[in-house]
Amino acid sequence: MDFGTIGGFALALATLLFLVLYEGDPMGFLNKHAGITILGGVVAATMIRFPLKEIATGLKAGLVYAFAHHRMHARELVVALGEIAEVYRRQGPLGLEAMEVEDEFLAAALRMVADGYDAEFIRMTLERERDLEAHRLEIGVKVYKSIGDGAPAFGMVGTLIGMVQMFMNMSDPSKLGPFMAIALLATLYGAVLANFICLPIAEKLEYYLGHDELSETMIIDGILAIKEGKSPSLVREMLQTYVPKPARVEVLEAA
């Protein structure tokens, strides 16, 4: 579980509740018409913007990466690839077949080396796999961003509709309240949906896509160096640049 995401949402909820509960009726912040404006607008626009299948893929990717992403860290990858280099040196490609690794991409890379494909084919296939997978998940960034960018616009549509109704009923001042409520609450809902939920999830997904791309580049570099017969210590040193400096010494000691 990603405690940052969970804590972030908890804090967001606490902040909003605190503000809403302060002085006056919190129920006044719930408004059917404002909710329908934002929900209807966002769902409708998203359905037109992207194919339904991609919307599902994108929404799921955002949630999975925001709440439960657990890819190996660069430091762990240095350790893992160092071990693989040692197995490869002692037992050759056959030794790799028996190895079990958690990371799916690393496992695929191992299998290709064990199966004896040539280096150029391995690089090409793995790089294409890395790039196309990143490209496919990027739909999630686009979906969350388009909701985040669109929600305030639909808030404005709700605000305008509420204000027009208010001007049309100006003769009866007692009715101004509910119309003004739609007007302001639609904008508020849109701003909350965008700034507390969708734009942050889009950014976290984007962050992890970049992170995974780097990890996979590291795996490709490492696995090809191993296949070339580089010594485990050289592989470790070579991959060290991928590890942030403060974590680096530890790695070498651990190795």
Place this chain on the structure above:
Amino acid sequence: MDFGTIGGFALALATLLFLVLYEGDPMGFLNKHAGITILGGVVAATMIRFPLKEIATGLKAGLVYAFAHHRMHARELVVALGEIAEVYRRQGPLGLEAMEVEDEFLAAALRMVADGYDAEFIRMTLERERDLEAHRLEIGVKVYKSIGDGAPAFGMVGTLIGMVQMFMNMSDPSKLGPFMAIALLATLYGAVLANFICLPIAEKLEYYLGHDELSETMIIDGILAIKEGKSPSLVREMLQTYVPKPARVEVLEAA
């Protein structure tokens, strides 16, 4: 038919109707002057921005891709290219001439292989075809985006004109209503046209142009591998990376 697009527009309409019908006269939302401001402004600016022929091409491309795009999925392409590889292996280039494929780009690629052009010429011609076609249809993205970006600006022009007239007639308060209506309704019309219609269509067209470019890259890669005499199973495995992981196993079983 693209049910996402249709459902999206239906939901957008339902949302707007629900809001407009709520309390008060829905006819108050129809205003000739606000409509003329947006329509006149958008049409005039678009005519100046792009050549007339390109506007027609762009508007049509947006509608066709939003409502009726039905290009083969990557999964189907793997199957189709696998079959082509088998035919090519058994019957050589001549066997391809008899094949019938639905996809226009794939058909053109097949014809070039059947006609015996050399690999480099095929790659160059198909890549240019892919890039130039994408470039030509991108005018649709530009047209819809320019309308989507311009509509709120013309809404603001309408709003300003309405407000100036309101200030000029300030002595007669009973006239404030209609002027304020133009003011707000022009902005509302602009926001609806932009956020419910034009920007979503622009994004769907852009999405599919990217999707088609990828499919065509896949076809070029596959057809050249076939021409090189790669085995059907290798062609299938090579193209597998283009298929999203969840759909991938199925493909192999189907093959």
Place this chain on the structure above:
Amino acid sequence: MDFGTIGGFALALATLLFLVLYEGDPMGFLNKHAGITILGGVVAATMIRFPLKEIATGLKAGLVYAFAHHRMHARELVVALGEIAEVYRRQGPLGLEAMEVEDEFLAAALRMVADGYDAEFIRMTLERERDLEAHRLEIGVKVYKSIGDGAPAFGMVGTLIGMVQMFMNMSDPSKLGPFMAIALLATLYGAVLANFICLPIAEKLEYYLGHDELSETMIIDGILAIKEGKSPSLVREMLQTYVPKPARVEVLEAA
């Protein structure tokens, strides 16, 4: 003449006139102070932004391309280059000298082939010509865009000045009108100048610069294929990809 541009401006004018003439004094929309704010601001800022010579070049380029651009279409270029290929095949480089072509860039390319320069020099010179000419005219896009982006800002300056004066004269309500007029009209003038005139012209110029670049790339490709001695039919087929699909069949029939 470009009927799209002319029609667009006519429609823009009609729309504004219709709105302004509706109810009340259209003269109220003419305001010396608002006009001076926008005009003075835009002219001053543009003079600081770009050298005077470039402003003249840029403004002229925008008008020429918006109103009177008449470059050959891709389809016509295929026909023209096909004919050149036939002349070259029958009469060699000398035959080209006698040919007369309307397009300046194509004429320059022909002359270089006729003069017997080598292919690499021709490609380099023509590509540099193409790129530098596009670069030089891009100043027009920049000038119109900077006016289009700046005009609303100067409108806001006028609005702020008008509002400050209004607040300073608050004791005499009868004077509020004219100050508020400057305030709103300056913003209106800025929005009209930007959205009806400058931004659309900038986009049309940009569109045509991209279009010309493609045409010139096509001419370079075609002329070099001709110089290499490719057959007229192959030249035509090769250049076909530059022509939009619907127009393509026609071309082949014409040839």
Place this chain on the structure above:
Amino acid sequence: MDFGTIGGFALALATLLFLVLYEGDPMGFLNKHAGITILGGVVAATMIRFPLKEIATGLKAGLVYAFAHHRMHARELVVALGEIAEVYRRQGPLGLEAMEVEDEFLAAALRMVADGYDAEFIRMTLERERDLEAHRLEIGVKVYKSIGDGAPAFGMVGTLIGMVQMFMNMSDPSKLGPFMAIALLATLYGAVLANFICLPIAEKLEYYLGHDELSETMIIDGILAIKEGKSPSLVREMLQTYVPKPARVEVLEAA
């Protein structure tokens, strides 16, 4: 001197004076608090954004390029490089030593040829010189742009502070005036600083950096062609593409 910049600032001043002097007390537009908000905010933020040395370099570069840039035009460079080619052909590298050229970059290039460095080293050194110098002066674009983008934001900070004070003193209506004045004047000052001064200077500097880069590319191309022993007329013809078409014929006549 750059008459465009001077004329632009004069016109800006005249426009503002005209507006401010119209009806009412122009002194009302001078406000200590609004001035301090903008000045303090802009200076503080700029000091945090960039190192002090770079701020000085950047501000100076912007003023020098806006008011006193006088680099040779492409046309003059064709003439100058043509002459150098003639000297080189008659007297060899030694002849170049005696030549005096105004342009610093051209002088450096001449010296390197006279000193007999090889072509590859000359190209690499001059290109690095060109790129790094452009990179260093770009700090000016960044500084002016960051002031131009920040000024309206600090205007808004002033506006908000003024409005909060206004609401706190609501019981005494006679005090509303001065607070509202800070509110609006801070925004006005920010908009004027940004749109009349900083953003235009940033753009002129950026324009000239691009212009100088092109001139220096032209000098590198020309000087290397001369070193290769190309004839003066070929050098002139080759460099002609750098000259805008209308100015081109003149050049050839002059040559």
Place this chain on the structure above:
Amino acid sequence: MDFGTIGGFALALATLLFLVLYEGDPMGFLNKHAGITILGGVVAATMIRFPLKEIATGLKAGLVYAFAHHRMHARELVVALGEIAEVYRRQGPLGLEAMEVEDEFLAAALRMVADGYDAEFIRMTLERERDLEAHRLEIGVKVYKSIGDGAPAFGMVGTLIGMVQMFMNMSDPSKLGPFMAIALLATLYGAVLANFICLPIAEKLEYYLGHDELSETMIIDGILAIKEGKSPSLVREMLQTYVPKPARVEVLEAA
């Protein structure tokens, strides 16, 4: 210490204090609810946007680079690399082992030359080190920018909540004050946090990352030239282009 950053923050504080202390109760500018809106919103959104570890890394990087960055200047690097070249020429790779240099990156480069790695490996490793380190620190730019961009949005959320509460309590005018205060102060806090603190720090970090990248490129170029056996004076001359012109003569005299 970076006196620009410190002076900038001092000036920002002074400006705000001056404005707040002017006329009326400065305590009125402290508001618990506005503070909680901004703080809660910014912290929550940042926790969702980035992994906790990266937030810590990024915030620290921003502060370190804003307040205490002290990388060698290009001028000092020319001197240092000139000395290294002289040591290398007199004593060979062994002489470098005894050298002590302050800069970490330069020290790593020296060690690799002393250890006798080949030039291609040194270039590749150092370039990867440079690029990956820059990439890792860029998270700081992203974190500060996302706070700077988000703060005004959370200000708006606070403003909307305050205004809704105000409209709900409209019957009791004496309560309008505090609600309006949250409304305006939340926006003010957001604008101050963004424009005085986060966006400037983001820009300074970005500036120094670019600066360090250039210094490291210079070190790589210099160290490889030294390893190739270039003379100290040639190394100095070659690296001179990295030094701004005004500082350049001095360097040569110092050398």
